[in-house]
Amino acid sequence: WIVGEDYNAAPTCATCHMSRTKDLSVTHDIGDRIAWNLRAPVSAKVDSKAIEKGKKVKPWLQRRKDMKRVCRSCHGSNIVDAHFEQLDTFVVTFNEKFLIPSKKLVTAMLKYGLRDKVKFNEAIEWDYFYLWHHEGRRARHGAAMFAPDYVHWEGVFEVAHRFYIDMVPDIREAIKKARENGNVAGADKVAALLKEVLDSPMHRWFEGGKPPKAWRPSDDDNHGFNIMKARMKAQVEAAANR
Template sequence: MLKKLLLSMFASSVMLFAANVGDLSSVKTLKIDRDMTKMGKSCVECHAKETPGMVNDWKESRHGHVGISCIDCHQVKKDSPMATQACPGVKGTDVYISLLVTPKTCERCHPSEVKEFQESGHGRAGLQVHAKDGMQKLMNHFEGADNPHTKGSAEATGCMQCHGKVVELGKDNRPTAETWPQAGIGTIYPDGSVGNCASCHTRHKFSIAEARKPAACSSCHLGPDHPDKEIYDNSKHGHIFNAEGNEWKYDSAPDAWEPGDYRAPTCATCHMSGIGDLKTTHNVSRRLKWNLWAPKSNLRDGGLDNAVKVWKEEGKFSKGNPVAGHPDGSVAARAEMEKVCSSCHSTLHTKNFFEMADKHVILYNESYFEPAKKMYDELKAKGLIAQDPWTDEFHKVYYHLWHHQGRRMRQGALMNGPDYAHWHGVFELQQDIRELKKIYEHRMKTGKID
């Protein structure tokens, strides 16, 4: 009898549960405790009046939906180098905050993403510029004209907005005008952390959909030296995106954003997304075979080195560091990128495309950069490059050969932008190398800089 009663009760409960799946109308009490703290509510209420744009973004964010508020990200310990009580809402309390939200805060919830980011080229963006004497001299001496009244403006309004800078603190531990605000992806903070998640997931919505669209990348990846957004628009991928991309689905969960949500890849699809059996990664360099930004393109081999660790130990970016890439080298990197392509293309299509694109990179290396570098080194050894290189025609043509036309040639080839691989690329290079040879032969013959 007891057994029959228990079976009957179990069957009734199963029927009741089945009837209520997706229907909570019969549930009397349904509460999820994710309430904000008193201080958290106080921050939101104050900022709703003072900075309503921030609060409106936060209200639409996933953070807002789960009760993560201002104080959860902006509160720091009293002994933090960034700690301040400059905000009236915390003044005189035991709460300390910082305007700066660093990767150390983000990694409390997103440790894998922060680790992957630090292994990428993005993680080195600020360190490289800060540690290169040539870049510092270009920004402050040549571009900044050593003007004491405008010191730092060339860097603050330009380079650091993409690369990032070492943030310095002034009165009340608040960041200085020379170093903040910025959107630099490789920002270096007083707490020793490096990176800027908000470069792609902008404050205070931190949208995954926004970061998946080409606009997230085109703030920095555009212009004469690396026109990646323009190259994308020139490609068939960009053609399809510009025709219908506003209708695609961008908010699928990580590792679930697949063809069908979109008809052509965006930057994030190829460089970051979990597609097929690939996992989502924040190491944007992981699937890259070549370092296309450098004067000469080398294979991304030799393993990874953590630029943040080097910065802390040596106080500089070591020239010996291998370029960021796949931990197993360039072959593994290309294999992963081919898996991305295979979601939409045949194996033959993918193999043929990369075969010719790789040859275009080798053409740049062997027929343009290497001869130009050889001539430059010989002239310099003989004192035939001007002390002020930006008055020297050979130096200017050489610089543009690799930094502008050469990058366009290589990046256009690997991202299927024919106008950039050709007219803005190799066509310009064949003129550059002829101009360099003409100047080189004249100087070697006369022993003079005209």
């Protein structure tokens, strides 16, 4: 059957990711129409690792175009374009606000001796895993799949709680213990990185600082959305020129 012709309601996974449309053939590669890797600790375009290794694979932009063809079988172009702009903005914001800083922090803790190499024997490792693997994946996949409850209540709300209420106190406790045990240099390094993160525009509210203004197109201080949109535009242009 053909999406939008023989079947146009309550799609299954196969409907969008595998099925034939009026201008696309059936595929058994479920990643063939996916632009982002939403499973990783930090999301990246699905072709990024292959490009780093010098391999040629189907570019993410072509995958996105194919997925949009599927979407337009049932939806108007405005809805489709708005959805993917929202998805891209969400993923980039989520990366830069939570995923990249948390990864830097747990990596620094290992580097400077504030945690050991044994996996999952310390609270901070569980905090980080839950943040990106459980709540973080739910949020990202919710954004991709028109699922606002999974984006917010089952996603970002829990990610924020995990980051601010679990990770930050656990990192501070590790810094304190490191100083008590004589690892002052390591404690100072991690403390400086934590301060840098919490002083940044997206997190400064947590320490009593002034949060960024709510995003509006006219804002100069708008959570970095202008920067993110510029990055997305550059990625699209680079992909189009490959």
